Amino acid sequence: MAIVDPMSSLHSPGRGRDRWQDTASAAGLLADDGGVAVTIFAEMSAFAARTGAINLGQGFPDVDGPEYVKQAAIRAIEEGRNQYAPGDGVPELRRAVADHQKRHYGLDVDPDTEVLVTTGATEALTASVLALTRPGDEVLTLEPFYDSHAAAIGMSGATHVTAPLVPGPDGFRLDVAALRAAASPRLRMIVLNSPHNPTGAVLTRDELAAVAAVAQERDAIVVTDEVYEHLTFGAEHIPIATLPGMAERTLTVSSSGKTFSFTGWKIGWLHGPADLVTAVRTVKQFLTYTSGAPFQPAIAQALADDDTPRALAATLTERRDLLCAGLEAAGFTVNRPAGTYFVMADASNLLGRLGLRDGVELCRRLPELAGVVAIPAAAFCRAGSPTAKALASHVRFTFIKRDEVLREAATRLAGLGVPLS
Ligand code: PMP
Numbered sequence: 001m002a003i004v005d006p007m008s009s010l011h012s013p014g015r016g017r018d019r020w021q022d023t024a025s026a027a028g029l030l031a032d033d034g035g036v037a038v039t040i041f042a043e044m045s046a047f048a049a050r051t052g053a054i055n056l057g058q059g060f061p062d063v064d065g066p067e068y069v070k071q072a073a074i075r076a077i078e079e080g081r082n083q084y085a086p087g088d089g090v091p092e093l094r095r096a097v098a099d100h101q102k103r104h105y106g107l108d109v110d111p112d113t114e115v116l117v118t119t120g121a122t123e124a125l126t127a128s129v130l131a132l133t134r135p136g137d138e139v140l141t142l143e144p145f146y147d148s149h150a151a152a153i154g155m156s157g158a159t160h161v162t163a164p165l166v167p168g169p170d171g172f173r174l175d176v177a178a179l180r181a182a183a184s185p186r187l188r189m190i191v192l193n194s195p196h197n198p199t200g201a202v203l204t205r206d207e208l209a210a211v212a213a214v215a216q217e218r219d220a221i222v223v224t225d226e227v228y229e230h231l232t233f234g235a236e237h238i239p240i241a242t243l244p245g246m247a248e249r250t251l252t253v254s255s256s257g258k259t260f261s262f263t264g265w266k267i268g269w270l271h272g273p274a275d276l277v278t279a280v281r282t283v284k285q286f287l288t289y290t291s292g293a294p295f296q297p298a299i300a301q302a303l304a305d306d307d308t309p310r311a312l313a314a315t316l317t318e319r320r321d322l323l324c325a326g327l328e329a330a331g332f333t334v335n336r337p338a339g340t341y342f343v344m345a346d347a348s349n350l351l352g353r354l355g356l357r358d359g360v361e362l363c364r365r366l367p368e369l370a371g372v373v374a375i376p377a378a379a380f381c382r383a384g385s386p387t388a389k390a391l392a393s394h395v396r397f398t399f400i401k402r403d404e405v406l407r408e409a410a411t412r413l414a415g416l417g418v419p420l421s
């Protein structure tokens with residue numbers, strides 16, 4: 001992707017790489033000449049803004065969450081909740097997280113010792129990886145993977161190993177044999193993600209049981225990213241912490257951004273056994289200490305509301321179908337997602353005719369060809385990995401946009417399917 005900021009002057013010969021370079025490299029953002037790119041999401045959103053293209057790249061809603069939640073935040077500001085919140089998070093939000101986990105999944109969580117409020121799921125994930133892994137450890141993720149998972153592993157100096165999700169008639173499915181083969185005795189942590197960005201897969205009980213068996217066999221910690229827990233389309237979301245023997249080795253991460261359409265508020269959390277939460281808190285308190293004081297009580301109120309996420313999932317199902325139909329009409333082969341904001345579409349049938357090599361080239365040209373922005377699957381893979389090769393022709397589109405925006409995008413994309421004269 002674009003190299004925007006050559007930093008070679010910071011790099012003294014012979015010094016080796018600093019942590020920021022390991023971080024950028026892990027996320028595929030470091031060039032051979034020492035230059036570094038911004039994330040694919042930032043790059044593509046800027047691209048959309050510059051070209052006026054419809055942004056189906058970065059996943060954020062174009063309609064805010066409920067008015068009553070906004071009013072709760074405004075009230076909290078007016079009532080003076082504007083100084084540091086407790087490092088663990090305000091008590092009513094920790095209680096709301098525990099209640100939510102009990103109500104939805106039957107998990108018993110102590111709000112005083114087993115919950116940590118964080119600056120979005122991103123901080124929860126990164127602080128967990130930093131707190132509990134070190135150079136020499138192996139950390140396993142699915143591949144493709146959300147970029148911050150790889151970046152956090154790079155930051156900690158651990159070694160990133162992956163198990164692929166493979167496209168098929170039932171969506172993207174975990175290659176269980178590859179998972180077992182990837183899990184060496186050095187495995188320290190599995191960073192899981194279900195519902196999964198970017199494939200839209202919702203892991204089945206059998207797939208989760210396979211992950212759990214590997215974690216137990218290797219005595220590994222599981223950090224599970226469940227930010228899309230409520231955004232499923234008929235598939236059941238099963239937290240891995242509910243599987244036998246898993247609560248004691250699992251940190252469950254989620255966030256209000258996706259569930260309540262306030263991605264900019266960055267109120268996230270994790271819960272798990274008190275000793276693991278203490279480890280993560282120890283790191284987190286020196287990253288941000290605390291953030292979002294007036295937003296925390298507002299999200300505490302929202303977390304008691306199951307209607308808002310249910311309604312969002314229902315309209316998202318329709319929006320998924322609308323975008324999938326548009327993509328199919330345009331000549332993509334669509335792998336219908338069971339959850340999340342995203343659909344993976346295979347452009348194999350279009351690339352040759354458009355004279356393009358792969359999904360990366362397609363995404364670079366899509367604003368000009370169709371006035372739409374998408375993200376190549378390669379951005380979620382390690383450069384040159386077997387999964388990157390297998391998904392070279394795939395691109396990710398988001399459908400967390402208003403119907404009229406998706407209809408307009410479908411109309412524009414339909415032009416791609418028209419034979420060139
Ligand atoms: N995990 C996944 C899988 C995501 O897609 C995202 C993007 N929202 C995040 C984590 C980050 O969440 P937050 O904005 O709460 O930090």
Ligand code: GLN
Pocket residue numbers: 039041042057058059060197
């Ligand atoms: N989670 C969002 C996505 O996958 C992006 C968040 C970000 O820009 N880091 O599109």
